[in-house]
Amino acid sequence: MTPLQSSGQVGKAIAPFGELAFKPDIRPDVLFRLTGKLQSTLELPLLIEIFFKNIQSSVSVDGISYRVRERQIVVSQGRTSAHSVNYELSTHGDKVGELIFFRSSRFPEYELANIEGLLSTLLHPLRNALLYQEALDASFRDSLTGAGNRVALDRTLDREIELSRRHEQQLSLLMLDLDNFKSINDQHGHSSGDAVLKETVRAITDCMRQTDLCFRYGGEEFLILLSNASQADALIVADRIRETISKLLIPATQTTTMTATASIGCASLTVSDSRQSLIHRADLALYTAKNRGRNCVVGEATLSQGLMKEKRQ
Structure with missing residues (x-):
């Protein structure tokens, strides 16, 4: 995985933790606590908020933005800044959107490794939240026409x-x-x-x-x-x-x-x-x-x- 540098932006694809090219420098207990907190909700906005607040001790970011373009989902926390790193997220071959990290200064490689380690805790809770959101949306939709019920x-x-x-x-x-x-x-x-x-x-x-x-x-x-x-x-x-x-x-x-x-x-x-x-x-x-x-x-x-x-x- 080689980052693509363009106008202060980095583009990468993130897969489950075992496939990472760089090993994160994060204590196991930090990842364990974060995993537990992320598993406490199926609400997508709350999930992104929990993730944003709890990664700051491992890597400082100004804001994050989660997007699923085909479903017109955008959930953001914090603020945008001059530099960003963009990850396409997937688990078990299923795409689960993209997550963008923003900061006023560039992300060095060791911090990118930490971000990827932190992302490994988010993938499965994120997939579950999307499935829950899909089921919730379906409960308010007419199954034939797609109009609201x-x-x-x-x-x-x-x-x-x-x-x-x-x-x-x-x-x-x-x-x-x-x-x-x-x-x-x-x-x-x-x-x-x-x-x-x-x-x-x-x-x-x-x-x-x-x-x-x-x-x-x-x-x-x-x-x-x-x-x-x-x-x-x-x-x-x-x-x-x-x-x-x-x-x-x-x-x-x-x-x-x-x-x-x-x-x-x-x-x-x-x-x-x-x-x-x-x-x-x-x-x-x-x-x-x-x-x-x-x-x-x-x-x-x-x-x-x-x-x-x-x-x-």
Whole structure:
């Protein structure tokens, strides 16, 4: 393992302790205590924090950053500095991300050996924490579409409502229902219906910002949570989603394709709203969109105007 020097950065790959090219100069009791502490949690942020705090007696670092790019995981402790050493981590052939150490001065070879010795205690706890995180993420995901499930919706919406009020930001909710979805299942079969649901979530995701969230609410119903978005902003996003779904050509057989449309209702957070009342008003707007012929978007302003018109009549 030869370090790659570039702009103050060192790149190396780290494997289990027995494969190290340099032997660390760390007392066995230090490694033993660190191993015990790392095995005390499966929470990834806490694991990285424990590791950062407990390596300082063996090698001084200003900060560390752990990353798993394909899963968009970034956990950092301390601060970045001019010099860094980057390790690709793996155990039993499985990649478990990369860990970057930062410091204002260069790392000499003997300190790199110490870092590698310390890393040998982290590999297995890190792999276990990733497996735990994966299982935890799966418990909040709809297994078919990858959208958040009802449990995730309840927790997230309560949190977003609280944050919206605390920071005096707007919050909007879209309720989307695929039109005539039963006919798709009846005509093409349930596997084709599943394909439509997957493509619908993909289309929704393509139209959202990174801060927006999509949840599967029922069979063919989805809720899209738009943080810091007014009613006008939400209606623009809703119509973009509606139009994108209407243009989908989803394979049914090798020679035929399916199309789908969606109706969408929109509601925005008010001072007196709870999670249930916000969802209820989005559902009312969706119901109106269905009654108006489907494949359309209805917001609360439009809904209020319609109700006033009905009362005058």
